Amino acid sequence: MISLYPSREFRYPVIAECINPEIFQNKTCEEIATLEIWEGNKQKKLGELFKIVKENMTETSCITIHGNVSKVRRIGAEMKTGEITVYGDVGMHLGEEMKGGKITVHGNASAWAGSMMKNGIIEIHGNASDYLGAPYRGSQKGMRGGKIIVHGNVGNDAGAYMHDGIIKVYGCAKQFTGLRMHGGTIHVQKDCEGRTGACMKNGKIIVCGFLESVLPTFSIEGMKEKVKIEETEVAEGPFYLFLGDLTENGNGKLYVSKMKNSHLSHYEKLL
Amino acid sequence: MELLIRNGFVYDPLNGINGEKMDIAIKDGKIVESVNERKARKIDASSMIVMPGGVDIHTHIAGAEVNSGRLLRPEDHVKDFECKTTVTRSGVGYSIPSTFTTGYRYARMGYTTIMNPSMPPLEAKHTHEELSDTPMVDKASYPLLGDWWFVLEYLREGNIEECARHVAWIMNSTKGYAIKIVNPGGLEAWGFGHNVRSLDDQVPYFCVTPREIIRGLCKVNKLLNLPHTVHVHTNNLGKPGNYLTALETMRSVEDLAIDNKPAIHITHCQFSAFKGDDWRTVDSGAEAIANYVNAHSHVTLDMGQVIFTNTTTMTADGPFQYTLYELSGNKWVNHDVETETSSGIVPFHYRRKSYVHAIQWSIGLELALLIKDSWKIFMTTDHPNGGPFTSYPKIIAWLISRKAREATLRRINPRARSKSLLTSIDRELSFYEIAIMTRAGQAKALGLKNKGHLGIGADADVAIYDVNPKKTDASRKYKSVRRAFKRAAYTIKDGKIVVKNDEVLKHVEGATIWLNVQSSEHVKITDDMKRRFREYWTVEYENYPVAENYLKISNPITVKASV
Numbered sequence: 001m002i003s004l005y006p007s008r009e010f011r012y013p014v015i016a017e018c019i020n021p022e023i024f025q026n027k028t029c030e031e032i033a034t035l036e037i038w039e040g041n042k043q044k045k046l047g048e049l050f051k052i053v054k055e056n057m058t059e060t061s062c063i064t065i066h067g068n069v070s071k072v073r074r075i076g077a078e079m080k081t082g083e084i085t086v087y088g089d090v091g092m093h094l095g096e097e098m099k100g101g102k103i104t105v106h107g108n109a110s111a112w113a114g115s116m117m118k119n120g121i122i123e124i125h126g127n128a129s130d131y132l133g134a135p136y137r138g139s140q141k142g143m144r145g146g147k148i149i150v151h152g153n154v155g156n157d158a159g160a161y162m163h164d165g166i167i168k169v170y171g172c173a174k175q176f177t178g179l180r181m182h183g184g185t186i187h188v189q190k191d192c193e194g195r196t197g198a199c200m201k202n203g204k205i206i207v208c209g210f211l212e213s214v215l216p217t218f219s220i221e222g223m224k225e226k227v228k229i230e231e232t233e234v235a236e237g238p239f240y241l242f243l244g245d246l247t248e249n250g251n252g253k254l255y256v257s258k259m260k261n262s263h264l265s266h267y268e269k270l271l
Numbered sequence: 272m273e274l275l276i277r278n279g280f281v282y283d284p285l286n287g288i289n290g291e292k293m294d295i296a297i298k299d300g301k302i303v304e305s306v307n308e309r310k311a312r313k314i315d316a317s318s319m320i321v322m323p324g325g326v327d328i329h330t331h332i333a334g335a336e337v338n339s340g341r342l343l344r345p346e347d348h349v350k351d352f353e354c355k356t357t358v359t360r361s362g363v364g365y366s367i368p369s370t371f372t373t374g375y376r377y378a379r380m381g382y383t384t385i386m387n388p389s390m391p392p393l394e395a396k397h398t399h400e401e402l403s404d405t406p407m408v409d410k411a412s413y414p415l416l417g418d419w420w421f422v423l424e425y426l427r428e429g430n431i432e433e434c435a436r437h438v439a440w441i442m443n444s445t446k447g448y449a450i451k452i453v454n455p456g457g458l459e460a461w462g463f464g465h466n467v468r469s470l471d472d473q474v475p476y477f478c479v480t481p482r483e484i485i486r487g488l489c490k491v492n493k494l495l496n497l498p499h500t501v502h503v504h505t506n507n508l509g510k511p512g513n514y515l516t517a518l519e520t521m522r523s524v525e526d527l528a529i530d531n532k533p534a535i536h537i538t539h540c541q542f543s544a545f546k547g548d549d550w551r552t553v554d555s556g557a558e559a560i561a562n563y564v565n566a567h568s569h570v571t572l573d574m575g576q577v578i579f580t581n582t583t584t585m586t587a588d589g590p591f592q593y594t595l596y597e598l599s600g601n602k603w604v605n606h607d608v609e610t611e612t613s614s615g616i617v618p619f620h621y622r623r624k625s626y627v628h629a630i631q632w633s634i635g636l637e638l639a640l641l642i643k644d645s646w647k648i649f650m651t652t653d654h655p656n657g658g659p660f661t662s663y664p665k666i667i668a669w670l671i672s673r674k675a676r677e678a679t680l681r682r683i684n685p686r687a688r689s690k691s692l693l694t695s696i697d698r699e700l701s702f703y704e705i706a707i708m709t710r711a712g713q714a715k716a717l718g719l720k721n722k723g724h725l726g727i728g729a730d731a732d733v734a735i736y737d738v739n740p741k742k743t744d745a746s747r748k749y750k751s752v753r754r755a756f757k758r759a760a761y762t763i764k765d766g767k768i769v770v771k772n773d774e775v776l777k778h779v780e781g782a783t784i785w786l787n788v789q790s791s792e793h794v795k796i797t798d799d800m801k802r803r804f805r806e807y808w809t810v811e812y813e814n815y816p817v818a819e820n821y822l823k824i825s826n827p828i829t830v831k832a833s834v
Contacts, residue, residue: 136345136349137345137346138343138344138345138346138602139346139349140346140601140602
């Protein structure tokens with residue numbers, strides 16, 4: 001296991017895609033310290049910004065970061081195997097285009113966590129910011145697989161352009177959850193702010209808490225007692241099932257808890 | 272500075288030189304008979320190909336439209352970027368690179384002259400600003416005149432001479448080079464939510480037909496003695512069955528040609544060569560077009576080859592771009608440029624496994640191979656519509672080697688493969704023909720006297736490629752040919768070595784070429800015209816023209832008009 005300790009508080013953004021178990025593998029601490037990294041507009045060595053300690057010799061594909069790295073971006077980008085654990089807040093683009101392995105954050109994650117990920121698991125014990133699992137600006141290739149678990153709240157545009165995979169949020173979500181979604185599952189256990197599933201074409205969004213309003217371009221399809229989330233997990237309802245988004249001729253499914261949303265009961269007349 | 276390129280295999284089709292081993296002498300930015308051998312810097316080009324600098328007749332590299340494309344596609348930039356060096360500036364963009372990067376990438380492929388084919392006159396200042404920021408190459412721009420209100424009105428009245436004076440005024444005030452016609456009449460109709468379907472449909476309000484617009488501007492072109500012909504993007508572009516429209520367009524100006532000289536250039540012809548009734552039955556119309564072009568001498572074409580990649584389509588053809596948006600469901604831009612033209616942008620991914628895209632790929636190559644005379648068809652991708660210009664080496668490999676074509680054929684949609692004519696075409700172009708299609712023919716069609724050849728007095732724009740035509744069997748070793756054309760061994764611009772082994776050594780500015788058309792009588796700038804500028808344009812008449820000092824390096828070509 002390799003531990004990284006930030007040697008100081010970073011003032012400028014640090015771009016550190018080299019913090020990746022595959023790149024660290026079979027390297028000595030000295031070799032790791034020479035890996036290149038950008039701080040602001042200056043190119044530096046990893047060893048200049050982090051103290052690197054090799055702790056457990058048997059576990060070589062594990063990286064642990066202790067401390068606040070909320071300015072450090074692209075940690076674990078394109079990683080395929082191994083594990084990264086962060087004790088502290090983490091910066092933007094965590095696990096971008098990740099293809100496998102696991103990232104655990106005991107803190108908050110900044111925007112674009114799990115952006116364009118294809119496989120693997122990201123677990124965030126704090127909150128996640130905007131664009132969770134969303135693609136790069138302008139791109140339409142969102143999350144293609146894998147799993148993101150957030151124990152806190154998430155920001156806007158979570159799961160935008162998602163094609164496959166699962167996002168589980170134990171807290172609340174802000175606006176535009178599942179924007180232009182094409183597939184996959186988003187499960188929000190608490191409240192959603194609104195515009196959930198805007199322009200979605202396919203896929204599944206489950207809101208177990210309060211949802212202020214359903215977009216007018218969704219039509220009610222029926223009631224469901226429970227919804228399957230994963231192989232082993234089922235959300236207990238009852239739920240209203242909406243289909244949409246009709247502006248895109250979409251066939252996405254939006255499940256909204258009946259218990260928490262008495263203001264949506266007028267939809268029942270349409271059934 | 273004096274320069275001597277020694278012992279290269281020279282391909283200079285305009286002077287009839289086909290792979291002869293000879294020296295090229297350069298002095299003060301021009302090709303000369305000889306230089307002082309002791310003083311001159313020498314380049315050993317033995318076992319290399321020496322060609323004139325590449326000329327690109329049709330490539331969208333600058334202007335409001337291209338810039339909107341850049342804004343629309345941040346994801347196109349993130350995947351392709353270049354860091355700055357001590358010589359070059361940094362830049363981003365795969366299908367729509369930033370201006371500096373565009374210049375460097377062209378130079379690294381041995382291109383030295385490029386033509387930006389669509390400039391709405393209203394956006395001329397913007398276009399020239401971007402062209403001034405495109406280094407390493409000489410460039411020019413064609414103003415879009417096929418749907419310009421004044422032109423349509425003059426043509427309705429049948430007043431060709433006054434129309435010619437007006438076009439001369441526009442050419443001078445926008446610093447343009449040739450008359451570009453895009454979907455004649457269709458763009459004006461698009462302002463009313465319609466399109467024109469054939470050459471004889473009437474344009475709403477103006478009561479002229481596309482045929483009258485093409486013929487009218489063709490006559491204007493001749494009255495003004497412009498060096499290039501009219502540059503036409505046909506009606507019904509990108510629709511199944513449109514090869515008939517393309518043929519009809521060529522036929523419509525048959526009688527206007529004199530002395531077997533070209534009278535019309537049909538641009539990105541691949542997009543106008545679809546047979547069939549709908550997208551399911553779409554097929555190649557290349558054979559019919561090639562037969563026509565083989566039998567007539569008044570037409571030149573460029574390929575508009577499709578490359579299997581993720582690119583950005585952008586044309587002034589607003590209705591076509593809207594159709595493309597409906598087909599692809601991608602993000603899109605559509606714009607009405609006041610009284611002049613329209614435009615649209617849609618990102619597009621050409622896929623090998625798509626039947627239609629594979630047929631399109633085949634059509635482009637069929638056109639190039641079935642048209643016997645290489646002076647009539649030029650190599651383009653209609654950058655970035657068919658693919659980025661950086662794919663030119665791939666097209667060269669496909670043209671030069673049947674094996675290269677077969678390698679790609681094996682990987683495309685099977686139904687498209689069984690329909691493709693390429694399986695029955697054995698022709699493999701020679702380096703001489705490649706030199707015609709990529710430089711000499713284009714320079715000739717554009718009427719650029721000092722470009723595209725290595726005769727005495729020509730501009731010293733030279734490209735040297737590291738491939739030995741005597742030892743390399745291009746047909747079998749197409750990969751090494753592709754590599755050589757992708758990374759020029761040397762590019763020489765105005766007598767200076769600017770690229771060596773794919774590396775930019777020197778940042779040089781290229782000139783903006785434009786036509787100074789001198790008519791015996793100036794167009795009447797009436798108060799009515801100024802009033803209309805005030806009422807219908809966002810820019811007043813007085814602020815409209817682009818002054819010459821607006822261009823970083825101005826290279827006007829004076830043309831004496833017959834009116």
